[in-house]
Amino acid sequence: MTIHGKVVAITGASSGIGEATARHLASLGAAVVLGARRTDRLDRLVAEIEAAGGAAAAARVDVTDPADLRSLVTLAIERFGQLDVLVGNAGISRISPIADLDAEGWSAMVDVNVKGILHGIAAALPVFRRQGSGHLVTVLSVSGLKIVPTQAVYAGTKNAVRTLLEGLRQESTDGVLRTTSISPGLVRTEFIDHAVDDPALHEHVRKNMADIGIDPMAVARAIAFAVDQPDDVEIGDLTIRPTRQG
Numbered sequence: 001m002t003i004h005g006k007v008v009a010i011t012g013a014s015s016g017i018g019e020a021t022a023r024h025l026a027s028l029g030a031a032v033v034l035g036a037r038r039t040d041r042l043d044r045l046v047a048e049i050e051a052a053g054g055a056a057a058a059a060r061v062d063v064t065d066p067a068d069l070r071s072l073v074t075l076a077i078e079r080f081g082q083l084d085v086l087v088g089n090a091g092i093s094r095i096s097p098i099a100d101l102d103a104e105g106w107s108a109m110v111d112v113n114v115k116g117i118l119h120g121i122a123a124a125l126p127v128f129r130r131q132g133s134g135h136l137v138t139v140l141s142v143s144g145l146k147i148v149p150t151q152a153v154y155a156g157t158k159n160a161v162r163t164l165l166e167g168l169r170q171e172s173t174d175g176v177l178r179t180t181s182i183s184p185g186l187v188r189t190e191f192i193d194h195a196v197d198d199p200a201l202h203e204h205v206r207k208n209m210a211d212i213g214i215d216p217m218a219v220a221r222a223i224a225f226a227v228d229q230p231d232d233v234e235i236g237d238l239t240i241r242p243t244r245q246g
């Protein structure tokens, strides 16, 4: 089975990379099951995908709540009979030097970016094992590959997940589970709007994103590439960044 006919759940599907991934995979014939907190946006997206002839469903998901991830997986099975892929895409960033001691922001990043992925694994893994197949795709960041000032904690959360996935991969060589880490560079989304309070820094990052950021569909295509592989092929890591990003 390639993408067509697969059932793909996506967290953080209400905007940016998650939304683009939902649209793209649905256009390629996947049934998409969308989770995020802004349900008005999810409902609009479901309606648009269905109007275009695709299959979609949505649920309110806060990835910091393990029960919400279980509900998302249950929705996939109830509506479409199975879950083939979970795209752990929901993520947040709070940009500031460590010396600013933004303990609240640190906790929020750990809760969403790390625990959110673990909650997804806990919800999906038993289903993947029962089915005899499943694919876990996570959206990490090149911030974890090129560590820069003000993004150390964010990078740390993304690299924690990179480590988790490698461990999970090594524990899963029986052919049931595939894992993929996608590391985008600057992508033109709403991401930065919630990441920076300082107006000057916000304007700097926003301008950089507007100048060189790539379309979220570029990341969606990379996710589709990983999902589209035959069962015995695992795409481990993909990096997608603007050609002009340093």
Ligand code: NDP
Pocket (backbone or CB within 6 Å): 011, 012, 013, 014, 015, 016, 017, 018, 035, 036, 037, 038, 039, 061, 062, 063, 064, 089, 090, 091, 092, 093, 112, 139, 140, 141, 142, 143, 183, 184, 185, 186, 187, 188, 189, 190, 191, 192
């Ligand atoms: P957006 O801000 O557009 O999307 C983030 C998504 O995450 C939204 O759908 C939001 O939905 C969801 N989200 C945030 N918190 C929660 C939560 N607690 N529970 C459920 N969903 C949540 O940004 P992007 O599309 O850019 O971000 C997607 C991923 O890409 C993130 O993991 C980010 O770290 C990563 N990334 C982004 C880059 C960029 O330059 N844009 C670069 C590298 C990586 P809602 O608010 O409705 O819950």
